[in-house]
Amino acid sequence: MDRKIKEAIRYLGYGSHAIDEKTLAMIESSFEELEKIVRMRFIYRIFELSHEEGNRLRIGQWEIESKSLSKNMKGCGQVVVFAATLGTEADRLMRRYALTDMAKTVVIQACAAALLEEYCDACQDEISEQMWQEGYYLRPRFSPGYGDFDIRHQERLLGLLDAGKSIGLTMTESCMLVPTKSVTALIGASTTKTACHRQGCEVCEKTDCIYRRDSR
Numbered sequence: 001m002d003r004k005i006k007e008a009i010r011y012l013g014y015g016s017h018a019i020d021e022k023t024l025a026m027i028e029s030s031f032e033e034l035e036k037i038v039r040m041r042f043i044y045r046i047f048e049l050s051h052e053e054g055n056r057l058r059i060g061q062w063e064i065e066s067k068s069l070s071k072n073m074k075g076c077g078q079v080v081v082f083a084a085t086l087g088t089e090a091d092r093l094m095r096r097y098a099l100t101d102m103a104k105t106v107v108i109q110a111c112a113a114a115l116l117e118e119y120c121d122a123c124q125d126e127i128s129e130q131m132w133q134e135g136y137y138l139r140p141r142f143s144p145g146y147g148d149f150d151i152r153h154q155e156r157l158l159g160l161l162d163a164g165k166s167i168g169l170t171m172t173e174s175c176m177l178v179p180t181k182s183v184t185a186l187i188g189a190s191t192t193k194t195a196c197h198r199q200g201c202e203v204c205e206k207t208d209c210i211y212r213r214d215s216r
């Protein structure tokens, strides 16, 4: 089974339980619909990263205080500032179904989330390849709002990428991304080789890793 289909099933909360044929068919048709209309885009920029006292990180004039992010970025001299979006079309499709078919809306939501995750992984592979040629290894993506990395940093992150103009990505006053199916993240880059798992720390077997991304 395709990984993004498995992910969508997981987002729908089926866990290891068998999924019925009707729902599976709805998932497959939802991916087809989404893939026809979405206009996925991403952008990134690479910056120097400084580590300061008291779990503070600095990217140019941008200062971030976060224990969990500092831990994940330990040993990283550079940072990739990253954003990706499925675009407004996915939101429009979900809004349209929300008027008529709630079950389908829930499935489309899950499929869009899985599609976005897969896209981000592919983007990160591309960035990783470029950074690897320069002698850097990437850590997993770390998004504002995760752990104690304050979601209010979203504004600074989007600003550094000029994300509104470059990929049509903005935010609301409460820092929620618009379009909704979008991701922003910082990705640490270190010259120390780490065998980071493509899907991040949660699925990585290195439970004793000192850089492990956690929510504390």
Ligand code: SF4
Pocket: 139, 140, 194, 195, 196, 197, 200, 201, 204, 205, 206, 207, 209, 210, 211, 212, 213
């Ligand atoms: S736990 Fe795994 S994925 Fe996370 S930082 Fe360590 S090696 Fe990378």
